[in-house]
Amino acid sequence: MIHMSDELSERQQKILKLIVQEYVHTGRAVGSKALIDRYKLGVSPATVRNDMGILEDQAFLQHPHTSAGRVPTDSGYRYYVENLLGNPRVPMSEQIRIRHQFSQVEMQVAASMKLAAAVLAEASGNIALISPPRSIQETVRHFELISLRDHLILLILVTQSGTVHESFLHIDDPVDQETLSATSRQLNDEIRDMRHTEIQLQASRHESFSALVLEQIAALMQRTEQESTAELHSEGLERALRQPEFSHGGVAQQLLEVLRGGALLSVLLPQVRQKDDLRIFIGSENVSDELQSYGVIIARYGATSEVTGLLGILGPTRMPYDRSISTVRYVSHLLSDLLRHVHADEPEQ
Amino acid sequence: MIHMSDELSERQQKILKLIVQEYVHTGRAVGSKALIDRYKLGVSPATVRNDMGILEDQAFLQHPHTSAGRVPTDSGYRYYVENLLGNPRVPMSEQIRIRHQFSQVEMQVAASMKLAAAVLAEASGNIALISPPRSIQETVRHFELISLRDHLILLILVTQSGTVHESFLHIDDPVDQETLSATSRQLNDEIRDMRHTEIQLQASRHESFSALVLEQIAALMQRTEQESTAELHSEGLERALRQPEFSHGGVAQQLLEVLRGGALLSVLLPQVRQKDDLRIFIGSENVSDELQSYGVIIARYGATSEVTGLLGILGPTRMPYDRSISTVRYVSHLLSDLLRHVHADEPEQ
DNA sequence: AGTTAGCACTCTCGCATGATGAGTGCTAAT
DNA sequence: ATTAGCACTCATCATGCGAGAGTGCTAACT
Known part of the structure; x- marks a missing residue:
């Protein structure tokens, strides 16, 4: 006073x-x-x-x-x-350890994601969040048609972000593998770098089988575009539950529900728009009600500003912010480097 | 007395x-x-x-x-x-509802797995367990090489079980897509239906690029064969935690640990060897210590006796066995039918 | 011989009670 | 501005007690 x-x-x-x-x-x-x-x-x-x-x-x-x-x-x-807090850095010994782990999985994107999550969970003792790298507007890079048996074809689609999608295609009249290859070779050239809306359009210019294939591709891309808004993986829950905050029964369940619904991702997504953004939400700073007693550290990583994903840490407000923040930042840079190596044409820095 | x-x-x-x-x-x-x-x-x-x-x-x-x-x-x-208990059956109305849900996802294997898990979790109020369908000895069905950019090739492999695997391949000297296609066409014929050991062998008969590709394929198959022993997904945890058994703090954590380690699957695998086997383990009947207060219902589903997976329910010993058993059996048959449709050559029954 | 009424007994659960101790806020002295 | 001293607050824990649910036993009943 x-x-x-x-x-x-x-x-x-x-x-x-x-x-x-x-x-x-x-x-x-x-x-x-x-x-x-x-x-x-x-x-x-x-x-x-x-x-x-x-x-x-x-x-x-x-x-x-x-x-x-x-x-x-x-x-x-x-x-x-x-x-x-200053500007916390991951200790050198830790950096070396982490880099070594990443070098083990080499260029496998999926494995790197898992590893990143494991590292984050480990460093903070809390829950790691990660969403796979996706392009805002996915375009076609390549697709293949593989005949599994009569009437059944496997469609494999590689999009700009390097993600592989698969889907089965049922047809009434058998088509042999040769024809499939020919069709795919021709269509591949036509629709390279197209978005799903353009492909939909392109489909209308074709007939019968080609049209079917193109429509399937368009549908597949549209579907994954929607789903990618809901894809947020988490890791380290069981360790996080050891914290006294979570020892009380219902909390674990509530936490699971937060993680499961796509709600969390859709709340977080608009908060970190730019690549390399790193934001921290402490307790009441969180927009969503369920997170009032949690702290969230979230960053956007990515190869270019086109192909990006989110990663971060979720824990009780009582969490080691120094280690958490530094690790999120460090791992996010590592992942960005990795993706740049896979996607972009310039070599890694 | x-x-x-x-x-x-x-x-x-x-x-x-x-x-x-x-x-x-x-x-x-x-x-x-x-x-x-x-x-x-x-x-x-x-x-x-x-x-x-x-x-x-x-x-x-x-x-x-x-x-x-x-x-x-x-x-x-x-x-x-x-x-x-007699021989509990899923009520007709329920059967229709479930079949309808399955018809929505049509032939998408991955989506069907998720749906199956959701149905099981829903019916029992407990945790659904599911492992994807895998062949005991996976063989090659088809692979493709897609040039992403100089020095980087995407390898896509389809195995006997219809699973799609992907892997990046780094090369020193650029190879254009035409050559890739030619190579893959030739090699595909060579290694179709081969196991990874045979491919490894075959690789030694080739030189430079072809050898590299074959080795990568063999490695990929071997890796997934190992991993498939550890792949067991679960669903419905958050609902299960509402049960009074689980309301106490530490239990949730213990449960998560059981689900996460591959231990559970490796315990269960040898117990249900034959397709359509359905087994029930109640409390102390479980071999592993952590499961002493749980009940497990587990079945093996599959298209043929070669390509199979596991699915079941895990809950407290106090669980609705009637509904759980009947649902596991029913869903397992549904999945088998679905897989038969995708894999085998005879039409679904 | 199986079934039932009656009754004493056991043990959990919930609640109030009281002691303990960590930690504070205030005041006055340094 | 800092500190010592002290009264006060409040969670935590152990204790004790009453209520209630449910049993086991015995003796009577069919």
């Missing part, structure tokens, strides 16, 4: 920082005594209490009850992340 | 059946009074108690504590499943 400056003193910042770190570490409200005991501040508990009081006035801290220690508020975490 | 017959009287069977059903339904130990209240047995609570005592002597029932009602033991469930 007396002291209403918006600036925090050096010591207050230090205390806030220590409280956040201590609380993130132990999971229990931290009191003035405990703070003095563990860290060497040159001051008495009473002084710390005064500062804590001020921090509470500024809404960076709160008590659960009158007689418990302090816990950071969402704004407290926010202040910590923005002003007290 | 006086009465030690191994046979259960008509009434005792009826009581056991009702106890199982009531307990499965309510989740709470059932007492003599409650049973009389809900169902019209023509006898008094005391009589029921006597019979309960006998059922307990036979180890079909147990009390949690002296003053609680009875709960079925694992053997109780076993007796129920074997002798009191």
Whole structure:
């Protein structure tokens, strides 16, 4: 009341920082005594209490009850992340370890995704989120027709992002593999780099079998375009559930529901539009209600600004922001490099 | 003590059946009074108690504590499943609904798998397990080489089971698409229906590029053969967690760990070897320790005896065995039909 | 011999009670 | 501005008690 400056003193910042770190570490409200005991501040508990009081006035801290220690508020975490954290980097030893793991899976995109998720989950002890790299407007790169047996053909489609799609095609009159190859060779040239709407159009210029194939391709692309909005994989749930936050029954279920519905992705997608964007949402900063007690760190990775995906970490607001942020950033760059190597024409940097 | 017959009287069977059903339904130990209240047995609570005592002597029932009602033991469930259940069928209305859903996804194998899992989870309120259809010894059906850009080729491989695998191939000297097509045409004829070991052998008869391709194919097949032992998807976890059994914190985590490691599949695999086998493991009947308080119903589906997969339900021992068993059986047949349609040459029955 | 009524007994569950202890906020002294 | 001292608050835990559900046993009944 007396002291209403918006600036925090050096010591207050230090205390806030220590409280956040201590609380993130132990999971229990931290009191003035405990703070003095563990860290060497040159001051008495009473002084710390005064500062804590001020921090509470500024809404960076709160008590659960009158007689418990302090816990950071969402704004407290926010202040910590923005002003007290510097620019955290993944330790060199860790970088080497991670790079080595990536070199193992070489250029396998799907395997790299899994690995990225595993690394993120491991580093943060929380849930890793990842959506595969997709083009905003997928176009055709190549397709093949493979005769499985009479009346049944396997259609394989490779799109701009390098994703492989497959679909079965039923036909009334048998077509042999030679004809299939001939057809696909011709059509491939026609529809290369086309979007599904253009292909739909192109289909109308053909007849019978060719038209059927083109329509199937258009449909397949449209379908995956819709689905790609809902594809968000997660990893590390079982480890995350070890956290005390989640030990209570219903929370696990609620968390699963958040992850499963496509809702999460559609909330996150518009928040990080540009490649290399990295955003942090702490508790109430999340737009969706279910995430009010969670923290989300999310980044967009990608080869070009066309072919991109999302990756990040979801955990309780009480999470190790330093390690989480640095790891998300680092892994996101690694994935971007990898994709650039696969997609773009310039060599990796 | 006086009465030690191994046979259960008509009434005792009826009581056991009702106890199982009531307990499965309510989740709470059932007492003599409650049973009389809900169902019209023509006898008094005391009589029921006597019979309960006998059922307990036979180890079909147990009390949690002296003053609680009875709960079925694992053997109780076993007796129920074997002798009191008849041969449960999925109700016609349900069959129609399910068949209709399947007709929507038509012949898309991947989508059918998902649907099957969803149906199982829905019907039982528990966790659906499903492993994709794989051949024990996968052989090559067809492969394609697609030039993505200089030095980078996409290899697409279709195996006997109809599964599509993809892999990137790095080469030092650029090869144009024409050459790729020519190469693949020739090699396709050579290695059709070969296993990975044979391909490996075949690779040694070729040089440079062709050898590289064949080796990559062999490696890819070998890799997926190993992985297919670990591929078991689950569905419906979040719903299952609503059950009181799972409401306690740590259980959810334990359950996730069981599902995630490939351990579960490798335990289950040898138990159901033949197509259309359906087996039930109740609590302690499970070989693995983590499953001691769960019930598993698992069946093998497949087009032929070569190309098969597993599907089933995992839940607490207290689960609706009637609906679960009938649904597993029904869906398993549906999937088999579907696969037969895609793989085998005879039309679906 | 099987069934039933009656009754004492057991054990869980929920609730109130009280002691403990960590931690605070305030005041006055430094 | 900092600190010591102290009264006060409130979660947590153990304890104790009453209520209720359900049993097991015995003796009477058909």
